[in-house]
Amino acid sequence: MTSSKQTTGETTPGTTSRDTSAQAQAIDVVGVDRVFRRRRDEVVALQDVTVSVAPGEFVSLIGPSGCGKSTLLRLVADLDTPTSGSVTVFGKSARQARRDQDYGIAFQQAGLLPWRTVASNIELPLKLHGVGASERRARSCELLELVGLQDFGRHHPDQLSGGMQQRVAIARALAERPRLLLMDEPFGALDEITRERMQNELVRICRETSAAVLFVTHSIPEAVFLSDRVVVMSPRPGRIVEIVPAGGGMGTSHERTDEVRDAAEFFHTVATVREHLHGAPVVGARAVENR
Amino acid sequence: MSAAISTEVSAQDATQPQPRPPLLNGLRLSDLRLSAVLAPLAVGAAFLGGWQLAVDGLGIDPYIVPAPSAIWDQLVAARSNIVDGMVVTGRNALLGMLLGGLVGVLGAVVSSMVKVVDQMAVPIVAALSVVPIVALAPVLYTMFGAAVDTGRIVVAALAVSIPVYLNTLRGLRQVSAVHRELMWAYAATPTQVVRTVTLPTATPYVFTGLRIASSLAVISALIAEYFGGPVGGLGKAITSAASSSNYPLAWAYVTGSIVLGLAFYVVTLLVELWFARHAPRT
Amino acid sequence: MLGRLRAGLLGALGVLLVAALWDLYKAFGPEQGVLVGERTLILPRATDLAMPHTWEMVRRLFEPATGLRGAPTALEAVLDASAFTLSIAARGWLVGVVVGIALALLMTRFKIAEAGMLPWIVLSQTVPLIAIAPLVRRWGAQIEFGSFTWENEHSVALIAAYLAFFPVAVGGLRGLKSPARTHVELMHTYGVGWWRTLITLRLPASVPFLLPALRLAAASAVIGSVVAEVSIGLRGGIGRMVVEYAQSAGGDPAKAWAPIFGAVAVGLVAAGAVGLLTLALRPFHLTETIR
Numbered sequence: 098m099t100s101s102k103q104t105t106g107e108t109t110p111g112t113t114s115r116d117t118s119a120q121a122q123a124i125d126v127v128g129v130d131r132v133f134r135r136r137r138d139e140v141v142a143l144q145d146v147t148v149s150v151a152p153g154e155f156v157s158l159i160g161p162s163g164c165g166k167s168t169l170l171r172l173v174a175d176l177d178t179p180t181s182g183s184v185t186v187f188g189k190s191a192r193q194a195r196r197d198q199d200y201g202i203a204f205q206q207a208g209l210l211p212w213r214t215v216a217s218n219i220e221l222p223l224k225l226h227g228v229g230a231s232e233r234r235a236r237s238c239e240l241l242e243l244v245g246l247q248d249f250g251r252h253h254p255d256q257l258s259g260g261m262q263q264r265v266a267i268a269r270a271l272a273e274r275p276r277l278l279l280m281d282e283p284f285g286a287l288d289e290i291t292r293e294r295m296q297n298e299l300v301r302i303c304r305e306t307s308a309a310v311l312f313v314t315h316s317i318p319e320a321v322f323l324s325d326r327v328v329v330m331s332p333r334p335g336r337i338v339e340i341v342p343a344g345g346g347m348g349t350s351h352e353r354t355d356e357v358r359d360a361a362e363f364f365h366t367v368a369t370v371r372e373h374l375h376g377a378p379v380v381g382a383r384a385v386e387n388r
Numbered sequence: 389m390s391a392a393i394s395t396e397v398s399a400q401d402a403t404q405p406q407p408r409p410p411l412l413n414g415l416r417l418s419d420l421r422l423s424a425v426l427a428p429l430a431v432g433a434a435f436l437g438g439w440q441l442a443v444d445g446l447g448i449d450p451y452i453v454p455a456p457s458a459i460w461d462q463l464v465a466a467r468s469n470i471v472d473g474m475v476v477t478g479r480n481a482l483l484g485m486l487l488g489g490l491v492g493v494l495g496a497v498v499s500s501m502v503k504v505v506d507q508m509a510v511p512i513v514a515a516l517s518v519v520p521i522v523a524l525a526p527v528l529y530t531m532f533g534a535a536v537d538t539g540r541i542v543v544a545a546l547a548v549s550i551p552v553y554l555n556t557l558r559g560l561r562q563v564s565a566v567h568r569e570l571m572w573a574y575a576a577t578p579t580q581v582v583r584t585v586t587l588p589t590a591t592p593y594v595f596t597g598l599r600i601a602s603s604l605a606v607i608s609a610l611i612a613e614y615f616g617g618p619v620g621g622l623g624k625a626i627t628s629a630a631s632s633s634n635y636p637l638a639w640a641y642v643t644g645s646i647v648l649g650l651a652f653y654v655v656t657l658l659v660e661l662w663f664a665r666h667a668p669r670t
Numbered sequence: 671m672l673g674r675l676r677a678g679l680l681g682a683l684g685v686l687l688v689a690a691l692w693d694l695y696k697a698f699g700p701e702q703g704v705l706v707g708e709r710t711l712i713l714p715r716a717t718d719l720a721m722p723h724t725w726e727m728v729r730r731l732f733e734p735a736t737g738l739r740g741a742p743t744a745l746e747a748v749l750d751a752s753a754f755t756l757s758i759a760a761r762g763w764l765v766g767v768v769v770g771i772a773l774a775l776l777m778t779r780f781k782i783a784e785a786g787m788l789p790w791i792v793l794s795q796t797v798p799l800i801a802i803a804p805l806v807r808r809w810g811a812q813i814e815f816g817s818f819t820w821e822n823e824h825s826v827a828l829i830a831a832y833l834a835f836f837p838v839a840v841g842g843l844r845g846l847k848s849p850a851r852t853h854v855e856l857m858h859t860y861g862v863g864w865w866r867t868l869i870t871l872r873l874p875a876s877v878p879f880l881l882p883a884l885r886l887a888a889a890s891a892v893i894g895s896v897v898a899e900v901s902i903g904l905r906g907g908i909g910r911m912v913v914e915y916a917q918s919a920g921g922d923p924a925k926a927w928a929p930i931f932g933a934v935a936v937g938l939v940a941a942g943a944v945g946l947l948t949l950a951l952r953p954f955h956l957t958e959t960i961r
Contacts, residue, residue: 610798
């Protein structure tokens with residue numbers, strides 16, 4: 098454990114010299130391995146993973162279950178530590194970034210505290226970090242409006258549908274105006290209709306807050322619709338297969354509207370991601386045929 | 389093992405991962421329906437009617453079992469004595485419940501924080517949960533004196549502390565993984581974690597323990613009176629009425645003790661439901 | 671294995687710690703206890719009479735129970751009484767379990783039975799059984815079928831059953847109602863009747879709830895036996911012995927503790943025996959829980 102930390106310290110300057118813009122990166126993951134040891138079994142969850150997220154950029158991690166996409170996000174959130182390699186968030190170690198509260202996080206389960214009202218759930222991180230009551234109230238009002246739940250502030254989570262609970266969780270993640278959002282399959286438990294609506298709202302929220310996002314999903318259209326770049330991963334051991342840019346005719350992640358879902362570029366990118374996921378060689382023509 | 393179960397549950401039903409407190413079984417204050425009141429009342433009325441008819445029709449001696457009407461007459465006639473007895477026994481039970489509840493909760497908090505204490509407490513808790521606590525009454529009377537109620541309060545407290553301890557300990561371990569990770573992501577201090585997540589999660593379980601213990605407290609305080617100590621409580625009253633062959637009066641006192649036990653139970657149940665009111669539906 | 675050894679050692683340490691606290695209080699506590707007001711003790715007297723040394727309690731076990739010549743040691747007397755009480759409790763437990771499961775089945779089958787009976791079953795446990803014990807004896811005295819006469823120990827067993835049925839009825843009901851609706855509906859689509867559903871689905875599902883209930887019933891049966899022995903005045907068991915030995919506490923304070931240890935032993939043996947039953951039902955209790 099200690100030795101890996103020392104390596105982290107040594108490799109960071111190297112990273113900086115390699116890439117002059119590294120200091121500005123929201124997330125910089127370099128050569129990360131994560132090995133889980135259980136008794137005699139060793140499971141390589143991540144192997145030599147290198148990826149970065151620029152400020153304001155939306156990056157999705159996609160792959161079958163067991164490919165380590167959630168593990169990667171947990172490393173960035175400092176919910177786990179890498180076996181080797183370095184994870185930096187805004188130029189600091191992941192631990193320091195967590196202590197400085199540089200990111201907001203949302204899980205697959207909304208994880209709201211059932212005994213608190215919706216508004217006080219949103220205010221929770223502010224309260225924990227010593228923000229005054231009137232400021233908290235103002236912020237939660239703002240956020241409730243942002244996620245379209247202005248009439249539900251005094252409700253309790255058990256009175257809300259799954260989609261509404263998830264919107265509260267996103268509002269809570271945004272409470273401290275983080276420059277980085279970490280989202281682990283936040284729409285995984287929602288139905289397709291609610292899901293698309295939530296995706297549209299997330300695009301709008303990202304545009305208004307201009308936060309960088311690291312987004313874990315197993316839905317290809319969701320990843321393509323939301324992202325500037327889609328990181329395709331494969332399991333056993335968890336590696337990055339390809340990083341697919343999603344832009345061109347679709348515009349940047351902040352410019353997406355429902356029309357993008359019908360654009361040729363969208364289908365093309367979906368096909369490319371799918372082929373990388375299935376491990377087939379990428380042939381441009383086939384990808385077009387596919388649609 | 390229970391950890392494996394809870395992860396399985398949360399994987400299946402991601403939207404509602406929290407387990408409910410034990411025995412509540414989905415019951416809510418708002419779920420109480422008229423039928424839930426009428427059906428037991430009908431059963432009770434049929435039971436009492438059958439009893440009265442049996443005593444009248446078969447000419448059963450009050451020595452065996454007095455008629456409900458005879459008990460009712462005594463209940464009305466001796467009501468002030470019965471209420472006095474309820475106050476004496478109820479006071480012991482209440483003090484025992486407060487004391488036992490406090491001991492149980494504090495013990496569970498210490499056990500949940502220090503694993504060694506938890507393991508050291510296992511045989512003592514096991515012994516206390518199988519031993520008839522009232523068997524300790526004679527010894528406790530010698531320790532605290534037979535002229536005062538302390539021994540009875542300690543008996544009730546011991547009986548209460550075990551279910552409260554076990555349930556609180558369960559509750560303290562119910563904090564879901566999401567909430568724990570959320571607190572970690574917020575870089576919350578240990579005190580903040582306890583205040584924001586651990587204690588609110590455990591609170592309904594504490595009251596589940598208190599509800600289970602409530603009628604136990606009354607019965608223990610009452611039975612302890614049989615082993616000696618000052619007069620005035622329901623237990624002494626039942627024996628003295630029975631020994632003077634006034635069986636309807638003895639039954640009237642028994643009725644008083646049932647009402648007392650029920651009052652303790654209902655109050656703790658309502659408090660429990662109040663604290664669990666926002667637990668997600670299963 | 672090592673974990674079990676550790677748990678055993680720590681448990682023994684816990685018992686020793688309680689014994690040490692007892693003797694420490696005895697050594698340094700005030701002789702007359704701690705008073706609140708005129709005469710209400712909140713901490714016990716520390717005299718030899720009120721609090722015998724723990725080693726005195728143990729030593730007393732190996733001395734003759736009474737002053738008579740050829741009297742057995744206190745330990746032997748306690749063991750005899752424990753065996754007697756245990757046999758009564760076992761009968762009570764058996765009756766209680768049968769009645770409890772029958773009630774649980776009835777309440778599962780007919781919703782109206784649950785609505786009408788459950789509150790009364792809960793209420794039944796608020797009846798101070800010590801008050802009804804003499805009645806049960808009187809009722810029993812009326813019973814005579816041919817050569818069968820109702821003995822006092824049957825009354826004690828009946829009262830043990832009165833306490834033991836409660837956890838079984840409540841736990842059984844919860845267990846039988848525990849299968850998820852999807853499972854019940856699956857049975858329905860198979861066109862299976864209530865009894866087949868009971869045997870293939872509800873009974874196995876109830877095992878995780880029944881096992882803790884059976885253990886609880888064993889403890890309740892022991893408690894019921896001991897208390898009923900006292901109030902009926904049945905000789906030969908632990909309950910009566912508690913009262914008898916307490917009367918000699920004036921001259922022989924350590925003696926009063928002997929039957930209390932016996933009562934603990936009976937309870938632990940009863941709960942342990944039911945624990946063995948748990949092993950036999952292992953295939954069904956993969957999910958044992960007292961939810």
